Amino acid sequence: MSVWKGAGREPRSLILAWHAELQKVAARRSDRVEMRTNRYWIAFRSQTQRRAFAEIRPSRRRVEVFILPERRNLSDPAGIARSAPRTQGWNWFRTKFHVVGNGHTKAALSLIRQSYESPSRATHRGRRSRSGGAHQSRLAVN
Numbered sequence: 001m002s003v004w005k006g007a008g009r010e011p012r013s014l015i016l017a018w019h020a021e022l023q024k025v026a027a028r029r030s031d032r033v034e035m036r037t038n039r040y041w042i043a044f045r046s047q048t049q050r051r052a053f054a055e056i057r058p059s060r061r062r063v064e065v066f067i068l069p070e071r072r073n074l075s076d077p078a079g080i081a082r083s084a085p086r087t088q089g090w091n092w093f094r095t096k097f098h099v100v101g102n103g104h105t106k107a108a109l110s111l112i113r114q115s116y117e118s119p120s121r122a123t124h125r126g127r128r129s130r131s132g133g134a135h136q137s138r139l140a141v142n
Contacts, residue, residue: 004037007058014063014099015042015056018109025113033116046116053115055093062100065108066093067115074114078107 004012015035022033022044031048044054055066071081074095084096095115099108 002037003040003042003058006060008060011058011061011063014105015058017105018112019044021109022112022116025116044112044116053118054112062098063108064096064098065112066096067111068093068095069115069118070094073118074111076107076111078104080104080107081111 007015019033019035026033026046026048029048031046034043034045034047036043036045036052040057042056042058043052044056045052053068057064057066066084067081071083071094074081080097080099081095082097084093095111097104097108097111099105
């Protein structure tokens, strides 16, 4: 079963609305935002930048979102962003937040948009290898 089927009606409509708004932002930059669905998450990916900028994990009642920029680099008047633990977000998504029908849908869209617009060079940090001991650096290719 895909994550899309397990999501509730409100989280699904919220994600579709975010995707539609991000498409408008991307179109102004001659870009396109793809929505890729997996068994556990949905990724928003910039076609031109060739990178995912948000990982979304919907459930029946809420949406958990991981984005690239660090919390301190975001404009977050609603205060919904939290630092992502290194064990979550695949170790390159630095910030996470939850949306639970709490009126923060516009704030969430603003944070996702900031992730889309964030520079790609500053988004990667060391990532643990599967063996757990050594670290591998990810370098931006220009």
